[in-house]
Amino acid sequence: MSVTNSAGRTLPETIAGEHYKPFKKAHKNNCDSKVISLKKALKKADLKDGQTISFHHQLRNGDYVVNHTLDVIRDLEIKNLRLAQTALFPIHKPVIDHIKEGTISRIEGSINGTVGDYVSKNPLPYPVVLRSHGGRWAAVKNDELHIDVAIIAASAADNRGNCTGLIGKSAFGPICYSQVDAMHADHVIVVTDNLVDRPCGFQEITEEYVDHVVQMDQIGNPKDIVSGSLKVTNNPQKLHIARQCINLMSALDLIKDGLIFQAGAGGISLAALQYLDKKLEENNVVAACETGGFTKFIAEMHRKGLVKNAYGLQCFDVESIKYIAENRRLITDIGHYADPSSKGRFLDGLHATMLGATEVDTNFNVNVNTHSDGRLLHGIGGHQDSAAGANLTMITVPIYRKTIPVIRDAVTTITTPGDIIDAIVTDQGVAINPNRTDLLDKLQGNNDVNIVSIESLKEMADKETGGPPQVDFGDDIIGITKWRNGELLDVIYSVKE
Amino acid sequence: MSVTNSAGRTLPETIAGEHYKPFKKAHKNNCDSKVISLKKALKKADLKDGQTISFHHQLRNGDYVVNHTLDVIRDLEIKNLRLAQTALFPIHKPVIDHIKEGTISRIEGSINGTVGDYVSKNPLPYPVVLRSHGGRWAAVKNDELHIDVAIIAASAADNRGNCTGLIGKSAFGPICYSQVDAMHADHVIVVTDNLVDRPCGFQEITEEYVDHVVQMDQIGNPKDIVSGSLKVTNNPQKLHIARQCINLMSALDLIKDGLIFQAGAGGISLAALQYLDKKLEENNVVAACETGGFTKFIAEMHRKGLVKNAYGLQCFDVESIKYIAENRRLITDIGHYADPSSKGRFLDGLHATMLGATEVDTNFNVNVNTHSDGRLLHGIGGHQDSAAGANLTMITVPIYRKTIPVIRDAVTTITTPGDIIDAIVTDQGVAINPNRTDLLDKLQGNNDVNIVSIESLKEMADKETGGPPQVDFGDDIIGITKWRNGELLDVIYSVKE
Numbered sequence: 001m002s003v004t005n006s007a008g009r010t011l012p013e014t015i016a017g018e019h020y021k022p023f024k025k026a027h028k029n030n031c032d033s034k035v036i037s038l039k040k041a042l043k044k045a046d047l048k049d050g051q052t053i054s055f056h057h058q059l060r061n062g063d064y065v066v067n068h069t070l071d072v073i074r075d076l077e078i079k080n081l082r083l084a085q086t087a088l089f090p091i092h093k094p095v096i097d098h099i100k101e102g103t104i105s106r107i108e109g110s111i112n113g114t115v116g117d118y119v120s121k122n123p124l125p126y127p128v129v130l131r132s133h134g135g136r137w138a139a140v141k142n143d144e145l146h147i148d149v150a151i152i153a154a155s156a157a158d159n160r161g162n163c164t165g166l167i168g169k170s171a172f173g174p175i176c177y178s179q180v181d182a183m184h185a186d187h188v189i190v191v192t193d194n195l196v197d198r199p200c201g202f203q204e205i206t207e208e209y210v211d212h213v214v215q216m217d218q219i220g221n222p223k224d225i226v227s228g229s230l231k232v233t234n235n236p237q238k239l240h241i242a243r244q245c246i247n248l249m250s251a252l253d254l255i256k257d258g259l260i261f262q263a264g265a266g267g268i269s270l271a272a273l274q275y276l277d278k279k280l281e282e283n284n285v286v287a288a289c290e291t292g293g294f295t296k297f298i299a300e301m302h303r304k305g306l307v308k309n310a311y312g313l314q315c316f317d318v319e320s321i322k323y324i325a326e327n328r329r330l331i332t333d334i335g336h337y338a339d340p341s342s343k344g345r346f347l348d349g350l351h352a353t354m355l356g357a358t359e360v361d362t363n364f365n366v367n368v369n370t371h372s373d374g375r376l377l378h379g380i381g382g383h384q385d386s387a388a389g390a391n392l393t394m395i396t397v398p399i400y401r402k403t404i405p406v407i408r409d410a411v412t413t414i415t416t417p418g419d420i421i422d423a424i425v426t427d428q429g430v431a432i433n434p435n436r437t438d439l440l441d442k443l444q445g446n447n448d449v450n451i452v453s454i455e456s457l458k459e460m461a462d463k464e465t466g467g468p469p470q471v472d473f474g475d476d477i478i479g480i481t482k483w484r485n486g487e488l489l490d491v492i493y494s495v496k497e
Numbered sequence: 498m499s500v501t502n503s504a505g506r507t508l509p510e511t512i513a514g515e516h517y518k519p520f521k522k523a524h525k526n527n528c529d530s531k532v533i534s535l536k537k538a539l540k541k542a543d544l545k546d547g548q549t550i551s552f553h554h555q556l557r558n559g560d561y562v563v564n565h566t567l568d569v570i571r572d573l574e575i576k577n578l579r580l581a582q583t584a585l586f587p588i589h590k591p592v593i594d595h596i597k598e599g600t601i602s603r604i605e606g607s608i609n610g611t612v613g614d615y616v617s618k619n620p621l622p623y624p625v626v627l628r629s630h631g632g633r634w635a636a637v638k639n640d641e642l643h644i645d646v647a648i649i650a651a652s653a654a655d656n657r658g659n660c661t662g663l664i665g666k667s668a669f670g671p672i673c674y675s676q677v678d679a680m681h682a683d684h685v686i687v688v689t690d691n692l693v694d695r696p697c698g699f700q701e702i703t704e705e706y707v708d709h710v711v712q713m714d715q716i717g718n719p720k721d722i723v724s725g726s727l728k729v730t731n732n733p734q735k736l737h738i739a740r741q742c743i744n745l746m747s748a749l750d751l752i753k754d755g756l757i758f759q760a761g762a763g764g765i766s767l768a769a770l771q772y773l774d775k776k777l778e779e780n781n782v783v784a785a786c787e788t789g790g791f792t793k794f795i796a797e798m799h800r801k802g803l804v805k806n807a808y809g810l811q812c813f814d815v816e817s818i819k820y821i822a823e824n825r826r827l828i829t830d831i832g833h834y835a836d837p838s839s840k841g842r843f844l845d846g847l848h849a850t851m852l853g854a855t856e857v858d859t860n861f862n863v864n865v866n867t868h869s870d871g872r873l874l875h876g877i878g879g880h881q882d883s884a885a886g887a888n889l890t891m892i893t894v895p896i897y898r899k900t901i902p903v904i905r906d907a908v909t910t911i912t913t914p915g916d917i918i919d920a921i922v923t924d925q926g927v928a929i930n931p932n933r934t935d936l937l938d939k940l941q942g943n944n945d946v947n948i949v950s951i952e953s954l955k956e957m958a959d960k961e962t963g964g965p966p967q968v969d970f971g972d973d974i975i976g977i978t979k980w981r982n983g984e985l986l987d988v989i990y991s992v993k994e
Contacts, residue, residue, distance in 0.1 A: 005984075005985065005986070006914075007862065007911050007914045007986055007987065008860070009911060009986070009987050009988075011985055011987070011988050012974075012988075015624055015974055015977065015988070016622060016623045016624060016974075018623075020977070020984070020985035021983070021984045021985060022984060022985055023914070023980045023984040023985055023986045024984060025916070026881075026884075026885065026913075026914040026916045026917045026980065027885065027916075027917070028885055028886070028887075028888070028917055029842060029844065029845040029846075029885050029886050030845065031845035031846030031886075034841070125513060126512075126513045126515075127512055127513060160841050160845065160846075161840070161841060162843075188840070197755065197785060197805075198757075198785065198786075198846075199757075199785070199786050199806050199808070199843060201805075201806060201826065202826055203826075203829070206829065206833045206843075207833070207840065207841035207842070207843065207845075208832055208833050208836055208839035208840055208841055208842065209839070209840055210840055210841065211840055258694065260695075260696075288694060288695065288696070289695075289696050308694075308698075309696050309698060311696070328825040328826040329698065329699055329700075329825040332700070332703065335705055336703045336704070336705050339705055342705035342706070343658070343685070343704065343705055343706055343707055343708055344531075344657050344658060344704035344705055344707065345526060345704070345705065346659075346696060346703075346704065347526065348526040348527065348528035348657065348704075349526075349528030349657075349695075363505070365504065384523075387523075388523065388524065388525055388526050389525075389526050389528075390525075391525070414504050414506060416523075417503075417504050417520070417523040419522070419523045419524075420523045420524070420525055477509075477512055477513075480512065480517070483520045483523065486518070487502075487517070487518045487519060487520040487521060488502065488508055488517035488518065488519055488520055489502070489504055489506070489520045490504065490506050490508070491506075491508055491509075491512070
């Protein structure tokens with residue numbers, strides 16, 4: 001059988017056994033502006049009761065986008081949404097009202113502070129699901145966490161949706177968490193306070209993924225988005241722990257050409273970076289790559305040639321945003337960083353990483369989510385991912401804080417299993433995981449690192465504090481921690497007011 | 498029911514009605530080198546008879562990777578493969594032997610020259626499927642064209658698969674065609690002649706998508722990969738056509754701030770760029786963006802600030818590769834350029850584009866695939882994509898070549914339907930598509946462009962040449978052209994030797 005198509009050609013419908021649809025019509029592409037109001041965008045996205053809406057957290061405690069969006073959704077009388085943000089901060093306290101009013105009934109994502117305190121005492125119908133950065137990426141990619149509408153804050157965007165976090169008054173660093181949302185959400189809305197001429201000069205997310213662009217006067221408060229200028233701690237305890245990390249790396253002969261390491265933007269990490277910087281310079285060593293939180297300290301090491309490459313993800317100060325915009329090739333995304341379901345992450349084979357904790361137990365299990373009073377006050381971040389990637393995973397903690405022991409028999413919540421934690425670096429010595437006999441062998445006879453047992457650290461902590469406080473948990477499961485592949489690692493119980 | 502997981506926690510299996518798999522084991526990530534031989538990589542990929550293997554064409558007529566890979570596959574005695582390259586060149590003549598020996602029985606991708614001549618005379622069991630750049634991207638993304646094994650040539654790669662085309666002795670420009678293959682193929686093999694320390698300093702494709710890395714002495718012949726230095730034509734006929742294009746854009750008042758245009762690397766395009774460059778400078782105008790083939794001419798316009806932004810895809814000379822490596826933010830991929838199934842392409846709303854043709858007919862249909870003797874000698878490239886994206890699609894052709902008329906009653910093969918072709922710019926005047934009454938209105942009374950009817954151009958061409966030659970077609974369909982959305986646009990018949 002033949003059919004005449006719209007180009008006037010009479011062609012067979014089947015060729016070599018395969019059926020072909022005839023050509024119907026060629027159009028010029030639609031190139032209308034995608035800029036509309038948030039209300040209209042949410043209506044066009046057909047956001048419905050019970051659906052899932054996502055946000056990234058890169059505006060941190062300066063973010064105005066989550067609160068504003070939820071206000072508009074409340075006005076639209078949409079109920080029982082699942083909030084799938086990458087993280088909430090104290091500024092998102094109004095989420096509590098949206099929970100009370102029934103707009104939000106479910107949260108899957110990190111929570112830092114206020115909302116976590118509320119949820120710990122007032123369980124939602126479903127537990128808060130905590131995933132690592134890489135775990136969340138995989139969950140969205142593999143449709144374990146299906147996003148109906150993704151809201152992506154951008155510090156600059158053009159009217160077709162090309163957007164960035166690198167320029168503009170509300171610059172926050174490269175958008176690095178939302179690419180997976182953009183690629184997999186049914187509907188994608190970019191929100192910006194800086195509509196620029198097309199094409200936007202930087203584009204971490206491109207127009208191919210964007211349905212609508214929404215303008216806001218201000219997407220956030222710059223002073224709470226990034227630090228004006230990060231300062232290294234001068235707390236002697238933290239400086240001591242930082243120095244111990246570098247001494248440990250040195251004793252293990254890691255500080256040599258080709259070193260790949262991760263350090264965050266926390267006080268101990270920044271101090272450790274300064275010591276490392278000095279050591280690299282003294283020993284005339286060039287590191288291969290730095291990953292993790294991007295700061296002016298990393299930028300400076302890269303500029304000086306002490307580290308050949310860097311991967312830029314979250315930026316924590318204005319200097320690092322400027323540096324990475326000028327060195328665009330350094331930017332990557334969270335999928336490349338940590339996706340456990342991919343064929344390889346840049347974390348794989350990391351020589352060393354420094355991570356924090358609220359608690360560590362004698363099985364080397366680490367808690368970063370709950371405080372010792374049981375309240376859910378932090379997300380997982382890249383903790384699991386980095387621990388699984390690094391050959392030397394160091395947890396940097398004091399043995400106690402105020403009157404609370406950090407080293408204990410059992411952590412309140414397991415965030416990262418002890419099997420992949422290699423060293424607990426404390427103010428009272430360094431405990432090496434007994435399963436790392438290779439490290440223990442290498443450290444025999446060294447004088448720079450005070451190797452102690454985890455049990456002795458626990459005893460010291462108990463002695464100083466009188467042991468962990470008793471917590472009066474409720475029966476409700478208010479949250480769960482997932483391992484990177486989606487398996488259930490632990491549950492978090494409610495606490496009484 | 499509760500179960501004790503491997504972290505020692507006894508947890509319910511079901512929480513709030515949802516079932517959770519218990520945590521089993523945390524491992525450190527595997528970070529072994531992915532470098533193995535091509536033979537081993539193909540075996541591990543479990544390439545089987547009848548499967549599909551893909552390549553990009555960015556090494557052009559200097560490519561050694563396709564031939565080498567097919568030789569290894571022949572030695573492995575794998576048969577009846579579907580070859581899904583983005584394009585073949587004369588250097589791929591050995592593909593003919595692989596067809597004769599049964600290694601290849603099907604081709605989906607562009608063919609330039611030798612292999613096309615062979616296939617035109619010796620039909621394969623299945624027609625060659627020709628798709629535009631954007632159409633191919635969509636077909637792979639949407640699994641119309643499923644790739645079992647993607648082979649990706651890289652001029653530098655590290656041992657985990659991060660790779661680039663920007664550096665090294667065989668540099669060819671950013672890898673921009675293969676990202677979709679990397680993301681969707683079952684198995685991905687990077688082939689390089691330049692294994693660098695991890696992390697590779699540029700990464701158009703990252704390790705998350707790569708199964709294996711293969712080393713070759715030489716992936717291609719640099720002098721046939723890119724031009725040492727492109728030269729602008731001094732052919733007066735081509736210069737005239739180029740000037741007419743710029744005059745037409747000028748008469749339509751397109752040469753003003755914010756202009757977004759596309760020009761290729763062909764002779765007429767390069768000449769037109771020179772005229773445009775001059776006009777921008779004279780009129781103190783800044784274009785918003787240049788797209789399409791990247792050359793030193795575009796780089797120079799960008800450096801001078803005559804064009805604010807550019808999108809870098811294929812690079813055609815060594816200077817442009819250097820420029821784009823230093824301006825990494827300009828690089829994008831073919832999906833962003835042209836994917837018809839996405840939410841927006843950067844081609845959408847292009848003010849003007851200049852494209853070539855082998856033939857044009859009086860319905861403004863364009864042929865770029867076959868010659869007037871019927872032989873399949875070219876691919877579609879971005880022709881359909883760019884024509885659909887641009888508000889002013891100009892086809893630049895002489896009215897005849899040697900003794901063959903270019904303007905005719907009917908093209909041999911429809912590559913791009915006349916509905917979206919706006920102007921035929923020839924040495925004998927400019928024909929405007931009658932469906933563009935808006936353009937005709939604007940051009941009334943202008944003196945810079947010689948507006949003529951397409952019929953008069955056809956008559957002139959016939960008069961000079963005696964009309965098109967008769968072609969003795971066979972009955973076999975040796976190829977098909979698809980519209981961007983996969984619909985059947987036209988078929989290509991065999992020709993007799």
